[in-house]
Amino acid sequence: MTGLRFDVGDAVLAAAAWSRLAEPADAVAGALVRTIGAGSALRWLDASQDQAARGVAELVERGVVAPAAAPALVRGVDRWRPRLAVLDPARELRVLARLGGRVVLPGSPGWPAGLDDLGAEAPFCLWVRGRSVDAGGAAIVGARASTEYGNQVASDLATGLADRGVVVVSGGAYGIDAAAHRGALAAGGASVAVLAGGVDRLYPAGNARLLEALCDAGAVTSEVPPGSVPSRVRFLQRNRLIAALTVATVVVEAAWRSGALSTAGRAAELLRPVGAVPGPVTSAASAxxxxxxxxxxxxxxxDAAEVAELVGAAGEHLPAARPDEHRPGDGLAERERRVFEALPLRRGAGTAALSRAAGLGTQDTMAAAGTLELAGLAVRDLDGWRRVNNPPGRNGSEVR
Amino acid sequence: MTGLRFDVGDAVLAAAAWSRLAEPADAVAGALVRTIGAGSALRWLDASQDQAARGVAELVERGVVAPAAAPALVRGVDRWRPRLAVLDPARELRVLARLGGRVVLPGSPGWPAGLDDLGAEAPFCLWVRGRSVDAGGAAIVGARASTEYGNQVASDLATGLADRGVVVVSGGAYGIDAAAHRGALAAGGASVAVLAGGVDRLYPAGNARLLEALCDAGAVTSEVPPGSVPSRVRFLQRNRLIAALTVATVVVEAAWRSGALSTAGRAAELLRPVGAVPGPVTSAASAxxxxxxxxxxxxxxxDAAEVAELVGAAGEHLPAARPDEHRPGDGLAERERRVFEALPLRRGAGTAALSRAAGLGTQDTMAAAGTLELAGLAVRDLDGWRRVNNPPGRNGSEVR
Structure with missing residues (x-):
């Protein structure tokens, strides 16, 4: 027992401590903390670290832990112990406070309820700089190695979402992530970046100014404390947060194998809708x-309207109907359309010839010709029926 | 009764006559001909044309036609009668014969069985120039107003299909249709064009040479006799033939509203799989x-492999697995991956530091480091463990 150098009864300090002790998505730590509370779990770990088997046996005896879970918990102690001696959450909170940030605890105001869908893999807390991270919204994610096309689409989607009041959520990477944030900011909207490392390290450095801007107009958040490095494992686990924070996930560009696909996979596991933006089949960035x-x-x-539809919010988000081009003959019944098609363009045709051309009886042909005349599409001259040359809405001679 | 100027007992002449009398997909004509035969149907029509109600009543009495169908059949007589007087199928067959073509009757050798799925809307016969039209294959269709991208993709798909022995079927239009045929021809494959007008009119004129080439290397076919004009209604009905002739339909480019979508709709109605080629969301031709x-x-x-998969033929058509790029750390178990990620690149780290960085117990960390050493990914120096600088398969420092 080394003795913990902070007040484990402080809920924020205790959660912050666990966010340092356990790697993201450590379900054993998550289950322990959710069962006995972060402070009690810390006290127990501190007391049991050199005699893990005995400590776990006591929890089993007390009915806190199922016997079958005991081996996993013993291995957990072995994982968490190396970091216990160097634990200093108060210092990490001071770093965050200097940056104007705050820690948001599960179930407290501002906690995104969607994260609870992660169960035992939900984060112990969120380290937040900026405004709310509890806004639902749409994840707009994609490759760092994006194309100009992908960047433009990501930016346009985010702008359109911001215009509709939908918050954009993404990572902090170059490429699609950055383009999405920029699009949202350009429209005066809110955008949230979820980082794999600590929020004190605005990684990558080339995006530091963009991420600083998000701290004003949106938020930057992470589940690991200040000072944490963004490892590959943390990037992959970070993707589950992006998926869980949002109502829907859209991938703008991604190579055949890409981290953005893992975000989509996480979203699908969480039963969140997944959208994908198509691109040229010749572009590896769209594969x-x-x-x-x-x-x-x-x-x-x-487009943004279709993403908003995926987010499934109010009717105002539904995409507008596309304006269909109008052609003469559109909306005609089958009989009238056939006769219209059969009408000669110049010299009129008699009813018999028109009937043959249309493949209709003479009565039907005459009735249809009359209807077309009323619609301003046909006219009768000395030779018979012919088309009106410039009927309302005429735009060409498309025949297909 | 005018008297028919040809031998209605000749199956080819009788079918050819009906293909002139009735417009494509005239289900009433189709049902009548399939019930009593093309020749008998002609004789009956000739006898009944001036007294349709009585003729229909006789058929109802004989139990050939259901009483409920009588009014539709009376209207049918009214539709077919105008063309009866000018019927001359023998002349149309002579035109076809001069072009080296032939008529293929339902159920005879060379008749594509897929057309029978159209039921009463199946054609009475096919007018064919060239080789077989009974080859299954894939419909590659799309807009006339195609882009360079669409043309290239259509051509590449058709080439790849031809390489796999899959016949390409399309219309005869400019744009995607033509690009598909060209791609198939370039690979020495077979390609079939289904025209909306007669096969004597290689429409549009700008594609006449291409369509002539298909008469040698593939086929050009239509359900309407030589001399028939390609009206808009016939174009739309022609699309059902493309859908029914093939095993699957793929749309390469199509505007929001496009005839190619009707082919896709027909294919879906016939329970044939429909594929769509994505393109830039900024391109109206892909909408x-x-x-x-x-x-x-x-x-x-x-790509062609995916179209071939849609066609669902033998295993040789299945798409090859994509070569995934290999990164160091790929394929490692979670524990080994974590330690690999935590390994410093230059100066080695001791087990305690490595355990903290990996978020693992010391035993697990040491075991994993040993595994990594054996895999050539880690090395132990005087300071501790570090990464091997150029491990097998190393290709960069992707961290996501």
Missing amino acids: GCHRLLREQGAVCVT | GCHRLLREQGAVCVT
Whole structure:
């Protein structure tokens, strides 16, 4: 027993401590903390660290832990112990406070309820700089190695979402992530970056100014304390937060194999809708999106209205109907359309010839010709019926 | 009764006559001909044309036609009668013969069985120039107003299909249709064009040479006799033939509203799989494809292997697995991956530091480091463990 150099009864300090002790998505730590509380779990760990088996046996005896879970908990103690001696959450909180940030605890105001869907893999707390991270919204994610096309689409989608009041959530990477944040900011909207490392390290450095801007207009958040490095494992686990924080996840560009696909996979596991933006089949940067469409049942999304529909909010988010081009003959019944098609353009045709051309009886042909005349599409001259040359809405001679 | 100027007992002449009398997909004519035969139907029509109600009543009395169908049949007589007087199938067959063509009758050798799925809307016969039209294959269709991207993809798909021995079927239009045929021809494959007008009119004129080439290397076919004009209604009905002739339909490019979408719709009605090629969301020429993906459950296809998979033929058609890029650390178990991530690149780290960095117990950390050493990914120096600088398969420092 080394003795903990902070007040484990302080809920914020205790949660902060666990966010340092355990790696993201450590379900054993998550289950322990959710069962006996972060402070009690810390006291128990401190007392049991050199005699893990005995400490676990006591929890089993007290009925806190199922016997079958005991081995996993013993291994957990072995994982967490190396960091126990160097634990100093108060210092990490001071670093965060100097940056104007705060820690948000599960169930407290500002905690995104969607994170609870992660169960035992939910974070112990969120380290937040900026405004609210509890806004639902849409994840707009994708490759760092994006194309100009992908960047433009990501930015346009985010702008359109911001215009609709939908918060954009992404990582902090170059490429699609950055383009999405920029698009949201450009429209005066809110955008949230979820980092794999500590929020004191605005990584990558080239995006530091963008991420600083998010601290004003949106938020930057992480589940690991200040000072934590963004390792590859943490990047992958970070993706589960992006998926869980949001109502829907959209992948804008992704290579055949890409971290953005893991975010989509997490979203699907959480039963959140997944959208994918198509691109040229000749672009390797769209191959992952096409894979999602082809293999994972992702929804094809091409504009912000369609993303908003995926988010499934109020009617104002529904995409407007596309304006269909209008052609003469549109909206005609089958009989009238056939006669219209059969009408000569110049010299009129008699009823018999028109009937043959239309493949209709003479009575039907005459009735249809009359209807077309009333609609301003046909006219009768000395030779018979012909088309009106410039009917209302005429725009060409498309025949297909 | 005018008297028919040809031998209605000749099956080819009788079918050819009906293909002139009735417009494509005239289900009443189709049902009548399939019930009593093309020749008998002609004799009956000739006898009944001026007294349709009595003729129909006789058929009802004989139990050939259900009483409920009588009014539709009376209207049918009214539709077919105007063309009866000018009927001359023998002349149309002579035109076809001069072009080296032939008529293929339902159920005879060379008749594509897939057409029978159209039921009463199946054609009475096919007018064919060239080789077999009974080859299954894939429909590759799309907009006339295609882009360079769409043309290239259509051509590449057709080439890849031809390489796999899959016949390409399309219309005869400019744009995607033509690009698909060219791609198939370039690979020495077979390609079939289904025309909306007669096969004597290689429409549009700008594609006449291409369509002539198909008469040698593939086929050009139509359900309407030589001399028939390609009206808009016939174009739309022609699409059902493309859908029914093939095992699967793929739309390469299509505007939000496009005839190619009707082919896809027909294919879906016939329970044939429909594929759509994605493109840039900024391209109006891909909007119809995205609509199919989004609203109609079309399969996203990006190369010939995926189209061949849609055609669902033998194993040789299945797409090859994509070569995944290999990164150091790939394929490692979670524990080994964590330690690998935690390994310093230059100066080695002791087990305690490595345990903290990896978030693992010391025993697990040491075991994992040993595994990594054996895999050539880690090395132990005087200071402790570090990464091997150029491990097998190393290709960068992707961290996501």
